[in-house]
Amino acid sequence: MKPPKTGEMLHLRGNALDKGEPVALPLTQSSMFHLPGAPEGQDFYGRVNNPTWEHLEQVLAHLEGAPCLSFPSGMAAISAALFATVKSGSRILIPSDGYYVTRVLAERFLTNLGVSVTERPTTAFTAGGFDGFDVIFVESPSNPGLDMMDLPAIAAAVRAAGGITIADNTTMTPLGQRPLDRGIDIVVASDTKAMGGHSDLLMGHVASHCAQIMERIAEWRRVSGAIPGPHEAWLLHRGLETLDVRFDRMCSSAQVLAEQLAGHQMVKHIRYPGLPDDPSHTLARAQTTRFGFLLSITLESEAKAEAFINTCPLLRPATSFGGVHSSAERRARWGDDVDPGFIRLSVGCEPVEELWHSIEASLNRL
Template sequence: MARTPKTGEILHLRGNALSKGEPVALPLTQSSMFHLPGAPDGHPTYGRVDNPTWTQVEHVLAHLEDAPCLIFPSGMGAISAALFATVRAGSRILIPSDGYYVTRLLADRFLAPLGVSVEERPTTAFAQGGFDGFDVVFVESPSNPGLDMIDLAQVARDVRAAGGITIADNTTLTPLGQRPLDLGIDIVVASDTKAMGGHSDLLMGHVASRDAQIMERVEEWRRVSGAIPGPHEAWLLHRGLETLDVRFDRMCSSAQLLAERLADHPAVTQIRYPGLPSDPSHDLACKQSTRFGFLLTITLASEDQAEGFINNCPLLRPATSFGGVHSSAERRARWGDQVDPGFVRLSVGCEPVDELWQALNDSLNALA
C-alpha cells in the first residue's frame, strides 16, 4: 500500500520552524527585488528566480508528494514545464486521446512543429502496442472527463524497461487519493487550481519528481521561460492546502453516496464513478487509489436535459473546471470532448450531502 501523507503535519510544517515572535500565518512576500549586497549565493535574488512565499508552498507540496516540487502559474504551466524539460526535436511521445484536451492541443500545435512525434491512444487501450521507441509517455488516470483508469505501476515498469520516462497528471485524485510516484511514475503534474486550492480563486500547478536531474531541468525551464506563479496566488494556495484533508474527505464521501443514489435514478442512462462496484475502473481503483475521488459523470437523454439539469439546480454552479467547495457541473461536449451530448461531469463540493442530493434529485425529477 502506498504511503499516506501525514496531513496533520502540514498545519505545523511552518510553525515548528518558527522563532519567537514570528507570525504563525504565512507572510505574503510581494517583491520583485531583494536587498542583495555582496555575493548573492544562498539568498533570494530576483522575483523571476525565487520568492519566499513560493518556497513555503513548495515545502508543503513536497511533504504531500514525498518528493521535491516546483509550482507554476497554472496546471498547463506545470504540464508544459514537464514536457519541455523532457523532450527535444526528434523525441517521440505518447499521450491519451481521451485526457484533458489542452494537453493534446499543446502537443499538436507546439511540440509537433518543433520536430516532436506525437501519438495518441485511448486510456482503455493505452498499453496496446507497447512503449518501445517512446521517449516520454504521458498518462492521466482517471481520465478527464471519462474517468477511465490505467495501471500506473505496470505502465511505469513497461516504459522504464523500454527506455522512456513517464509523466502522470494526478489532478483528479490529488496526492491524498493516488500516489503515482510511489507506483513508479517518474514525474507528477497537477492543476492546483482544482481541489488543492479548493476555493476557485486561484490558478496554480505543480511538478514533482524524485529524479534530481529532471527537477533541475524543470527549474531551469521556469527560470528561463518566466513561467512563474504570482506570490499572492501562491499564498492563497498555501491557505487552501491547510484544509485539503477535510475538504477532500468530505467531497469523496459525498460523491460515493451521490453516485450510489444517482445510479438508481430513472433519468440517468449511464453513470461513471470508480467507487461503484459496477464501474469498469472499480477494481483498478481499489488497487492503486486510496480514495475514489469527488468527480462523477452522468449521461442524460439529450443535450437539453443535461443543460436543464445543470442550470435549474440551485446547488450546482454551471462552470468549467472542478474541485472547489461549491459543487459544479458542465456538459463536456460543448468543449469538443468526444462524449455523448447528454454527458455531464459533476464535481461534488462541500455542501451537506443530504441537501445536495435533494437539489440534484429535484432537478432530475423536473426533467420528466
C-alpha cells in the same frame, strides 16, 4: 499506499519558527531583495526566488513525497514537464481521451518543434507497447471519462523500454493517489482545482524524485518566466491547510450521490470508480486511497442535460472542478468525444442530503 501525514504538514512552518514570528505564512510581494555583495545563497530576484513560493513548495513536497516546483497554472506545469524532457526527434505518447488542452499543446506546438506525437485511448493505452517512445504522458482517472490505467505496470514497462513517464494527477490530488509511489517518474497537477479548492486562483506543480529532471524543470521555469505570483502561492498554501477536510467530505459525498444517481430513472449511464460495477473500480481499489469527488452522468439529450445543469440551485454551471461549490458541465461543448448528454459533476462541500435533494428535484423536473 499510505496517504501523506496532513497533521505534520500543517506544522511544517510552525515547528521551524523563532519566538515572535507569525504563525500564518507571510506574503512576500517583492520583485527585488536587499543584496549587497555576492548574491550566492540569497533570494535575489522575483523571477527566480520568493519566500512565499518556497514554503509552499515544502508543503507540496510533503504531500507528494518528493521535491516539488510550483507554477502559475496546471498547463504551465504540464508544459514545463514536457519541454524539459523532449527535444527535436523525440516521440511522445498521450491519451486521446484525457484533458484536451494537453493534446492541443502537443499537436499545435510540440509537433512544430520536431516532436512526434501519438495518441491512444486510456482503455487501450498499453496496446502496441512503449518501445521507441521517449516520454509517456498518462492521466488516471482520465478527464472526463474516469477510466483508469495500471500505473505500476505502465511505469515498469516504460522504464524497461528506456522512456520517462509523466502522470497528471489533478483529479485525485496526492491525498487520493501518489503516482510517484507507483513508479511514475514525474507527476504534474493543476492546483487550480481541489488543491486550492476555492475557485479563486490558478496554480500548478511538478514533482519528481529525479534530481536531474527537477534541475531541468527549474531551469525552464527560470528562463521561460513561467512563475507563480506570490499572492496566488499564498492563497494555495492557505487552501492546502484545509485540503484533508475538504477532500474527505467531497469524496464521501460523491460516493453517496453516485449510489443514489445509479438508480434514478433519468440517468442513462453513470461513471464513478467507487461503484462496484464501474469499469475502473478494480484498479481504483488497488492504487487509490479514495475514489475521488468527480462523477459523470449521461442524460437522454443535450437539452435535458443543459436544463438539469442550469436549473439545479446547488450546482454551479461552470468549467473546472474541485471547488467547495458543487459544479457541473456538459463536456461535449468543449469538443470532448462524449455523448451530448454527458455531464461531468464535481462534488463540493455542501451537506450531502441537501445536495442530493436538490439534484433529485432537478432531475425529476426534466
